[in-house]
Amino acid sequence: MEEFDLGIVGAGPAGYTAALHGASLGQKVVLFEKENIGGVCLNKGCIPTKSILHSSTLYKSIKNSEDFGITVDGAKLDYAKVVEHKxxxxxxxxxGIELALKNSKVTVIREEAKILSKNEISAGDEKFKCKKIICATGSSPKLIKGLEFDHKFFLSSDDILSLVNLPKSILIVGSGAIGIEWARIFSNFGVETTVVELASHLLPLADIEVSKRVERIFKANKIKFYTQTSVKEIADKTVILSNDEILNPEIVLVAVGRTPNECEKVDGVIYIGDVTGEIQLAHFAIKQAIQEIEHVEFRKDLVPAVVYGTPEIAWVGKREQDLEDTEYKKSNVLISSLGKAQCDGETDGFIKLLSQNGKLVGAHIVSVEASALIQQLTIAIQNEISIDKLKEVCFAHPTYSEGIFDALFK
Incomplete structure (x- = not known):
């Protein structure tokens, strides 16, 4: 039986990060993966979705390019090539990840693995002894009774990536990050898009003002949506909602989140990533892995969230609804007030800062480049940099970042 310092089951962001960091410290590492290296994020989530989203945004921009003095005749959509690029x-x-693992001398076993004890893993006909074992087996699309995936009419977020042709219409159940991004994709491509959300607002985990702005953006883009609504009945591809609205979508995307993959808990084994059922984000999983291997701590209450598309949506820290019973200050800057936004024709959105006792405690952005802007604010909040000190920083002009600077003085 071959012996290793570290055995890892699952080669998604949590697993391959743990493997690479363990190897960099001189540990002998074995990594097990039954499917593709990269896990859900690379193969079925973050990356493929962003690739298709970029194509859809580019397509929409080309259609609207005359506003910027550019006429494009005969622009056509070839969705097969969109998928090919993805x-x-x-x-x-x-x-790239496989090469990094190889160069780091990580042993990769392409087999389904079973954790037998805190120091032993089996895969195929072999057993592996490990001083330490990490389980990072990820998650799968969540099922809803009555909307079970048939991979034809009821599709999961995995299935939707396998579409060869675009539908004429789609119903999306759920308006978390997955639902919002796919609604934007299909709408950009000209598909009749409807979203159903059980909560009182779209993107219910966000700050209330962010949710309201998303709803406004959806209305402007003619994306239909129903809040405080569920699917009541389905008969022969006719969907009846709880508000008695009748829909006849070509397909239904069930996007109500993900559920941890089944993994028998073994005492002494470390569990990280989506399988823990905590924050199901790749960057959270990566930080868990680094914390476990390198002992670099991080704050779980300051994990930034990003929803992609135009404009991007990002937030970190406290929401305004979290602070309702406390004393706090709020500042808000409209993106339309920024010179760069006017030049780009991307004026929708805002930067909202929440503070207590002279320090930022929450930031919420709807804007182009929000995914980058939120990191500046995450650093400021985590390091408890006072607003007065942040005011001393020189922000470049014209940029979207100077919206943060403006908000500091509100």
Whole structure:
């Protein structure tokens, strides 16, 4: 039986990060993966979705390019090539991770693995002894009774990536990050798009003002949505909602989140990533892995969230509804007030800062580049930099970042 310092089951962001960091510290590492290296994020989630989303945004921009003095005649959508570009992107990034693992001398076993004890893993006909074992087996699309995936009419977020042709219409059940991003994708491509959300607002985990702005953006883009609504009945592909609205979508995307993959708990084994049922974000899983291997701590209450598309949506820290019973200050800057936004024609959105006792405690952004802007604010909040000290920083002009600077003085 071959012996290792570290055995890891699952080669998603949590697993391959733990493997690479363990190897960098001189540990002998074995990594098990029954499917593709990269896990859900690379193969079925973050990366393929962003690739298709970029294509859809580009397509929409080309259609509206006359506003900027550019006329494009005969622009056509070839969705098969959109998918081809997505697949090439995944393959390129996957090869990069595989090469990094190889160069780090991580042993990769392409078999389904079973954790037998806190020091033993079996895969195929072999057993592996490990001083330490990490389980990072990820998650799968969540099922809802009555909307079980048939992979034809009821699709999961995995299934939707396998579409060869675009539908004429789609119903999306759920308006978390997955639902919002796919609604934007299909709408950009000209698909009749409807979203159903059980909560009182779209993107219910966000700050209330962010949710309201998303609803406004959806209305402007003619994306239909129903809040405080569920699917009541389905008969022969006719969908009846709880508000008695009748829909006849070509397909239904069930996007109500993900559920941890089944993994028998073994005492002494470390569990990280989506399988823990905590925050199901790749960057959270990566930080868990680094914390476990390198002992670099991080704050779980300051994990930034990003929803992609135009404009991007990002937040970190406290929401305004979290502070309702406390004393706090709020500042808000409209993106339309920024010179760069006017030049780009991307004026929708705002930067909202929440503070207590002269320090930021929450930040919420709806804007182009929100995914980058939120990191500046995450650093400020985590390091408890006072608003007065942040005012001393020189922000470049014209940028979207100077919206943060403006908000500090509100």
């Amino acid at each position: 697949n090439k992107t995944i393959e390129k990034l996957r090869k």
